[in-house]
Amino acid sequence: MKDALDRRYREATERAAAKGAGAQAAELDSAGSSTSAVVCMSLSRAKEFIGNETTLYSTYQLQVRSSVRQASEPADDRMRLSVDSTVHGTYGEMIRYAALSIDGLGPASYGEVSLKLRDIAVASRATVLEQNSWSFVQSRDLFGKELPPGYLATWGERNKLVCAKLADLLTPKTSSSEFATLILTQATSRSEEEFLEVHVYGAFNMDSVESVSGPSNPTKQLDIALVAWLKDKLDALGKTWVGK
């Protein structure tokens, strides 16, 4: 797996260099190393997660099934379970999903509040997949099959995966300010969003969060109050609020 990633990385940077974008590839490589894992949630969710220091960001399967006793088991749920088991095998339920981001902003379709995780909180327990696992498995028809090598990186080698995926898009004119969009492309619908997916093993809470990004000028009265409260909470927790 590692050899395959190294090969993809090397070939992609060579191709970039060949078309005169070697310096950009080197910058992207460096930028890839400073990316963070970001989870997104709605303002409603954020107030729950940030408001309660003991709340764990957990896989939903593992959380206490206290709310609905008669939760159904839909037939097509097998599909998602297949994706999880294809990528992670038996420990799929232990995985928390995040997106790789340079600027601390995650895919907006998952919620307007982005939580940037501290590097130290994920470094030893995260891997990065080239794409959203659902799309990755589905588009390649990988159900029940092994993942192709070279598309999954450890946290320490995420820069290689970033280059392997994106170096071909670089041109001599590409500026480093464009990297954020290249690494995570926002879109109006979830299916059009493009990002590298981070898989974090195990739960985390607010202690693992470095900063939070959210709407700086909400228009609804309720959201104004919520954001004011979130800022106070983060302040009390010693975390940064970044308005966007």
Add this chain to the structure above:
Amino acid sequence: MGWEMIETVFVSGKDALAYFYEDEKWYSLSAEETIPVSASEVRRLVNGGGEYYLLRGLSKREISDALVKEKRRADALFLTLAVLDEQASISTRVLLAQQADDLLLESSNRDFVLKRILSWPLPTNVTAARHSLMQIANTFNHVAMVLKEVFNFQPDLHEVIARWRESAEEVGISQAGLSSLRSELVDAGFFRAVLMATVERNLHDLNSIIVTNLLGGNWSPQERALLLDFQRRIQSSMKRTREYEKPKPGRLFKRSPGADQNKPSEDPFRPDLPSNECASPQEARLNAFEAKQRVDKQINCIKEMLFRDRLPLAEKYVTDLMRFQLGRDDQEYAVMSLCNLTASALDANRLGFADELIKYAMELGPNDIVAFTARAEVLRRRGKFAAALAAFEEVISRFPARTYPLNGKANVLKEIGHFEQAAQLLRRVQSDFPEDSVAFNEEVGVLRSQGRHKAALQLAVANARRFPLDPVTRSVLAGSLSRVGRYAEASRHYQQALALDRTEVRFIVGAALNTHSAGASERALRYLEEFLKTSPTEVPLLQAKAQILRSIGQFSAAKGIYESILRGFPRFIPAVLGLRAVAVLEDPIVAAENKVTHDQLESELDWTGFRTYAVALVAADRPREAIQAIEAALPQCPWLGQRDRLKTTLGIAQMKNNEPTCIQTLQTNLESLEDRQRQARLLFLSHAQIEQNRQSIARVLLSRMVTTSDRGIQSIKEHLLRASAGKNTGIGKVDLSSGELELALAA
């Protein structure tokens, strides 16, 4: 096709999302859009703590409506809780309260919020900040309404949840099972409903809540057992609490001219006066000294009415007093008066009345530590230990540098048998306030409660060395010596305590009772007489004298003293109980007719009254009834010391009823009893052994273990030793001598 019914819908106000299943696909519905989603996403979110409700058979329009409704409810809850959040700045809280107020305008939202918040007690730091919170909330009517209810019911909520925890422990349900059950019950508004029934003391409502929930849920046998046990515990605590019946409007209020006569006041004592209005121009002209004299006179009058059992007059005078003090803008002094009267109401065993007085004092003096500490003490005296603990913690959180609430909390911990925690807390106080003797002396009390009398004595000696000039410390040492039978030394220390403070009547009483315990009853009586010459109406001295007379069989003289006390103060409970005890000894058949049920017992004195009744039943040859009454009462008794005494009475009743189990009962907890109680138990145990034809065991117990020089006990001991030697003493028919009955009443 908006009219088509959708069978499975999950709605969460918390997540502001609904998921529904249609044409074999899942969709997510938010305020903005409806999008198809994977089933796994649905499952993740639905099980993810978003509190999704399963709804069935809704059209899309109805799903939309349900989502809006749920979101408004969830927002109302969140915003109300956020207003309570101490980490939020004042300006943020104002913003939050403003939003909350809009949502709480809807009664269904208010109901939802109260259902949730009144399902678990608020943290101490929140209740401690209630006054500053209410200042913000008061600008927003509906928020203020909700928070006032939340804060007002906290003490009762602490009690309800304490009972819930006890039931959970009793049934032994797993943590996960408990969490799941609780979650469902919170959703159903169960705890708030139980709380309301408790506050209103409405047994019918309580039973109907339990039955409805039992029928409505698919409960496991363990869950059902928990609910039923909870019902039983709440029922008995409800029966125990005697609420103060507030006077009817118009009966007791003297309304000021111009006050709305039709508007019932929420507070029985609050005069309907503007805060700066005097009752009369003459009152306004009184100088400070004259005002104080008048207040003192009014307070004494109210106290007298409390002890004379003339509650309506006491209420009227309190109203007058408040009108006078508040009319003069003496709010601070009004709080002091109310605290003072609360103490008297407690002494008169008017617990509900005391509670009302102190609640009003807290309202008038939101930053008055004495009022808040006194409220916690009232809760303790009512046996509401969970609420008392929370109340003390609240005071500690607000006034961390004061010793009273810390010592008070330790006292509650002692009452509920958390001796180690109590001792640790007291040691902390000792370290922080090394010059204050109270915590040092309280620790002696903790050791005594544990039955560690030798350790208590050692500590009392050390304390006396540390505070050689403190009379209370000296009297604590004297008490500790007396408890282990070292009467002569105890006497010396009582005298030293008296030399340090000649005005403290408790030392005189302690010295007299110690002398009596040492077997010198006549000397003890003479000693008391000396003091009574100069203070003939000093009630504690009269009580002590009557107690000694009673124990040496001079019932008429004792009765005369009790009656003379009660002529002046018909509500002085120790005298009432003393008189009942004499009645038990003189005419038990009549005394046993004055039935006392355990349902309405709160204070320790209440329980003493119940025990007296149980002894009367035994003496009246109705031991089976005594056993039934005690067995029903024992689990309901919150006072650990009283439980030990009740067990002694139970053992005696079982012995009288020829039940061999009496031996086991009388041996229960024997080693941890204080000396006089243990000696009494040993006597009854010896008697029980004789009744079971185990004379040799009885002789060993009597000769080796009953070692006190207390004349009453010695006399019974000799009587029993003769019986164990086979001499004809009437033993065998389980007759209890009057000495034994007296001991049963006192021990």
